[in-house]
Amino acid sequence: MSEIAITVEGLGKRYRIGANQQAYKTLKEKLTQTATAPFRAAQHLLTRNGNGNSQSAIRNSKSGAFWALKDVSFEVKRGDVLGIIGRNGAGKSTLLKILSRITEPTEGYADIHGRVASLLEVGTGFQPELTGRENILLNGSILGMKHAEIRRRFDEIVAFAEVEQFIDTPVKHYSSGMYVRLAFAVAAHLDPEILLVDEVLAVGDIDFQKKCVGSMQSVADSGRTVLLVSHNLALVESLCNRALLLDEGRVSSNGPTANVISDYLSKYQLNDSEDLSHHPRKNPKSSAWFSSIQMLNRDGEPASDFRAGDEFTVKLGITVESPILQPWIGIRFRTPADQLICHIANREAGYQLPAISSASKIECQISSLNLLPGRYFVDLLLADMLNRHYDKLSGAAYFDVREADVLQSGMPMNQAYGLVFFPSKWKLIETSAKLV
Amino acid sequence: MNSESAIRHPPSAVPTLRIAPSKGWVPLKLGELWEYRELLYFLVWRDVKVRYKQTALGASWAIIQPFLTMVVFSIFFGHLAKVPSDGIPYPIFSFAALVPWTFFANGLSQSSNSLVGSGMLISKVYFPRLIIPLASVFSGIVDFAIAFLVMLAMMLYYGLVPTLNVIWLPLFLLLALVTSLGVGLWLSALNVEYRDVRYVVPFITQFWLLATPIAYPSSLLHQPWRSLYGLNPMVGVVEGFRWALLRSNSAPGPIIAISASAAIVILITGAFYFRRMEKTFADIV
Numbered sequence: 001m002s003e004i005a006i007t008v009e010g011l012g013k014r015y016r017i018g019a020n021q022q023a024y025k026t027l028k029e030k031l032t033q034t035a036t037a038p039f040r041a042a043q044h045l046l047t048r049n050g051n052g053n054s055q056s057a058i059r060n061s062k063s064g065a066f067w068a069l070k071d072v073s074f075e076v077k078r079g080d081v082l083g084i085i086g087r088n089g090a091g092k093s094t095l096l097k098i099l100s101r102i103t104e105p106t107e108g109y110a111d112i113h114g115r116v117a118s119l120l121e122v123g124t125g126f127q128p129e130l131t132g133r134e135n136i137l138l139n140g141s142i143l144g145m146k147h148a149e150i151r152r153r154f155d156e157i158v159a160f161a162e163v164e165q166f167i168d169t170p171v172k173h174y175s176s177g178m179y180v181r182l183a184f185a186v187a188a189h190l191d192p193e194i195l196l197v198d199e200v201l202a203v204g205d206i207d208f209q210k211k212c213v214g215s216m217q218s219v220a221d222s223g224r225t226v227l228l229v230s231h232n233l234a235l236v237e238s239l240c241n242r243a244l245l246l247d248e249g250r251v252s253s254n255g256p257t258a259n260v261i262s263d264y265l266s267k268y269q270l271n272d273s274e275d276l277s278h279h280p281r282k283n284p285k286s287s288a289w290f291s292s293i294q295m296l297n298r299d300g301e302p303a304s305d306f307r308a309g310d311e312f313t314v315k316l317g318i319t320v321e322s323p324i325l326q327p328w329i330g331i332r333f334r335t336p337a338d339q340l341i342c343h344i345a346n347r348e349a350g351y352q353l354p355a356i357s358s359a360s361k362i363e364c365q366i367s368s369l370n371l372l373p374g375r376y377f378v379d380l381l382l383a384d385m386l387n388r389h390y391d392k393l394s395g396a397a398y399f400d401v402r403e404a405d406v407l408q409s410g411m412p413m414n415q416a417y418g419l420v421f422f423p424s425k426w427k428l429i430e431t432s433a434k435l436v
Numbered sequence: 437m438n439s440e441s442a443i444r445h446p447p448s449a450v451p452t453l454r455i456a457p458s459k460g461w462v463p464l465k466l467g468e469l470w471e472y473r474e475l476l477y478f479l480v481w482r483d484v485k486v487r488y489k490q491t492a493l494g495a496s497w498a499i500i501q502p503f504l505t506m507v508v509f510s511i512f513f514g515h516l517a518k519v520p521s522d523g524i525p526y527p528i529f530s531f532a533a534l535v536p537w538t539f540f541a542n543g544l545s546q547s548s549n550s551l552v553g554s555g556m557l558i559s560k561v562y563f564p565r566l567i568i569p570l571a572s573v574f575s576g577i578v579d580f581a582i583a584f585l586v587m588l589a590m591m592l593y594y595g596l597v598p599t600l601n602v603i604w605l606p607l608f609l610l611l612a613l614v615t616s617l618g619v620g621l622w623l624s625a626l627n628v629e630y631r632d633v634r635y636v637v638p639f640i641t642q643f644w645l646l647a648t649p650i651a652y653p654s655s656l657l658h659q660p661w662r663s664l665y666g667l668n669p670m671v672g673v674v675e676g677f678r679w680a681l682l683r684s685n686s687a688p689g690p691i692i693a694i695s696a697s698a699a700i701v702i703l704i705t706g707a708f709y710f711r712r713m714e715k716t717f718a719d720i721v
Contacts, residue, residue: 015719016719097559097718098455099455100561100562101453101455101562102558102559102560102561102562102718103715103718103719104455104457104458104715105455105456105457106457107457108456109454109455109456110454110455110456111452111453111454111455112452112453112454112455113450113451113452113453114450114451115451116453118561118562120560120561121560124556124557124560124561125556125557125561127482127486129485129486129489129490130482130485130486130489134482134485137478138478138481138482141474141475141478142475142478142557142561142563143561144561144563146474147474193450
């Protein structure tokens with residue numbers, strides 16, 4: 001069996017800008033278009049006989065084009081779980097669409113060795129009028145499962161989705177949670193050798209997300225090859241052994257996940273704050289939400305990497321649509337294993353924030369970051385004193401604490417000593433004689 | 437996907453798929469279409485089920501449309517204008533043509549809009565795109581079957597007994613299907629790029645209705661015009677239906693041969709044009 005699952009060589013995709021605008025023309029334009037459409041079609045056929053690209057060339061001169069991907073080359077080994085990261089518009093989704101054969105590349109090629117299934121969206125082709133049972137059959141078939149296979153795994157799918165009682169109810173009567181669970185359940189039972197996934201995990205409530213991650217983990221552990229496109233660095237870090245960083249359509253970094261993520265962080269996060277507006281949320285955004293987060297080191301510089309015991313500052317951007325009278329803002333640190341370390345909040349710190357009614361920035365300064373070296377995740381909560389919750393973000397950011405001789409003893413401490421440290425003073429107060 | 441090659445090669449070999457830009461005309465890949473037949477089945481099943489669940493009158497729409505047209509035609513053309521009907525009662529004369537015509541016209545309009553209507557699916561999942569217009573045309577067969585039962589009831593009412601010629605009927609239905617699909621492929625692919633197609637389709641069906649001997653008998657035309665007339669594949673379909681069910685005319689062999697050839701040309705060119713345009717669908721839809 002070949003060791004390579006996917007080879008991508010010089011892949012490029014050019015989009016025509018404004019290709020969609022045709023749908024929005026005026027009636028007059030529509031009429032002239034109708035009159036000339038057959039001629040234009042004929043012209044395309046004629047001109048393209050000699051030159052395969054002349055249609056695009058014509059468009060280029062009119063409206064320009066841009067390369068969503070350019071010169072992308074990489075290899076994925078069998079059993080690798082590759083995370084594809086990058087900012088919005090970096091070409092992640094385009095790459096996945098090409099590998100899924102939804103759209104064709106403009107140049108280059110990709111070889112895929114093995115049965116492939118792709119999951120770009122949860123619940124593609126779901127029909128509200130049809131029952132849960134009918135949608136499982138339909139959606140499974142759309143995702144490429146054979147009828148016999150769907151029948152065989154039907155009960156598993158229903159159990160995974162936890163919708164046993166409503167399986168014969170039209171899905172238009174489902175709650176959004178049930179809908180998403182059912183949709184993911186079908187997808188989770190795909191059984192390909194190579195799985196291409198686009199951020200579909202950012203759905204459902206936290207418990208279900210964990211279940212989804214668990215099922216992704218089992219796919220990854222079973223030795224299948226997975227390509228995962230995600231904004232969620234924490235997820236990529238926990239699931240993927242390798243990662244690929246795309247920047248403006250080109251491969252900017254490729255290698256072990258930790259290296260690629262630190263490339264990503266050094267490339268972007270140091271310069272500006274992390275945008276939180278599109279971060280996956282448990283609940284839809286209400287009238288106020290966190291729009292950005294930025295962490296600063298003791299020199300006041302943006303950082304994602306801190307020395308234990310140093311000063312640590314978090315700056316939060318908040319977007320407000322209707323005023324919050326007595327804001328209560330909570331910051332939680334937790335471990336990658338989801339263990340809560342501490343909850344820091346303005347109310348508990350005795351600071352009464354004034355009412356905020358427009359976009360605001362809030363700063364929280366921690367004089368000594370008493371965490372031992374390792375990685376820590378930051379969760380955010382925006383509420384008011386009446387405990388009305390506006391926004392809740394899990395894994396809004398994360399930071400690393402570097403090993404440091406925090407207690408100035410020449411004995412650096414690490415996580416073998418626990419998660420936190422307390423500066424302490426020692427003295428001998430009593431001893432029986434004969435010390436020497 | 438490529439499970440065919442997986443079976444043929446020794447088990448150690450893994451099917452390899454190459455994704456690369458295509459240029460110009462591309463093969464139809466009928467083998468792959470066959471592998472996706474279950475998806476075709478489910479899409480047809482979905483179309484039929486949703487249509488009958490969503491509409492208040494459900495399956496009766498399949499009857500109402502051709503039946504009311506028949507009533508209107510009978511009053512205006514048969515009764516008032518005294519259009520000849522080859523010695524057959526006018527209502528059943530026109531209904532025998534309206535049943536396959538309705539199948540054709542609905543298949544045509546639904547397949548023309550099918551790609552644009554399935555934009556979400558096209559931009560999120562891969563499958564041979566030909567399946568989409570195919571499913572739209574196939575789902576009309578259920579409506580056809582219901583309308584055909586009404587046809588049989590009417591024949592009973594008029595005391596007409598079908599002859600053995602009726603065994604050819606599936607072939608004429610196939611001819612209507614091929615025509616509908618062929619034109620549907622052209623229009624659906626054009627519709628993705630030129631959204632005007634949706635405005636053009638009603639015109640096309642209206643003109644086509646008049647260019648087909650539905651309200652009048654084709655015996656009004658004389659040779660050689662009548663053979664030329666056969667270039668409209670629906671002429672062959674309607675002639676075939678009338679011959680098989682009502683024996684209203686002599687065996688329309690030559691006309692059907694012309695119609696079938698025309699339909700096959702439309703289908704093959706339509707399929708190739710569709711495949712050629714296919715790569716742009718996901719980007720534009």
